[in-house]
Amino acid sequence: MVQRTGTSSNYGLTMGLDAYGQLWMATLRQAIDDSKRIARSVTNAREARANRNEARAWIRAVNTDVGSLQWVCDVIDLPAERVRDELKHRLSGGAGKRRRGPHPRRHT
Numbered sequence: 001m002v003q004r005t006g007t008s009s010n011y012g013l014t015m016g017l018d019a020y021g022q023l024w025m026a027t028l029r030q031a032i033d034d035s036k037r038i039a040r041s042v043t044n045a046r047e048a049r050a051n052r053n054e055a056r057a058w059i060r061a062v063n064t065d066v067g068s069l070q071w072v073c074d075v076i077d078l079p080a081e082r083v084r085d086e087l088k089h090r091l092s093g094g095a096g097k098r099r100r101g102p103h104p105r106r107h108t
Contacts, residue, residue, distance in 0.1 A: 021076050024076050027072055028073075028076070031055045034051045034054070036090075059087050
């Protein structure tokens with residue numbers, strides 16, 4: 001487990017993490033970015049696709065090895081299953097399709 005500090009970073013995601021925790025949070029962010037990456041040109045399309053597939057496999061893998069998603073989430077004190085489920089949802093095109101409750105009644 002990482003030590004908590006009073007520092008903050010982008011979007012508050014590393015708030016309270018020491019340097020070790022921030023390193024693993026950056027690893028998680030990079031995997032998320034790589035899993036969504038789209039090739040900017042034909043020349044790097046193969047590399048982008050390989051990185052995207054590798055990142056998605058890392059997200060889906062269920063193991064506790066050092067450097068795995070489960071291990072990283074344990075280090076930065078996040079619930080791995082919730083993180084994995086949310087990422088799978090977003091990668092399957094579910095981002096932006098959040099469930100909403102009933103609409104409020106309109107007054108006439």
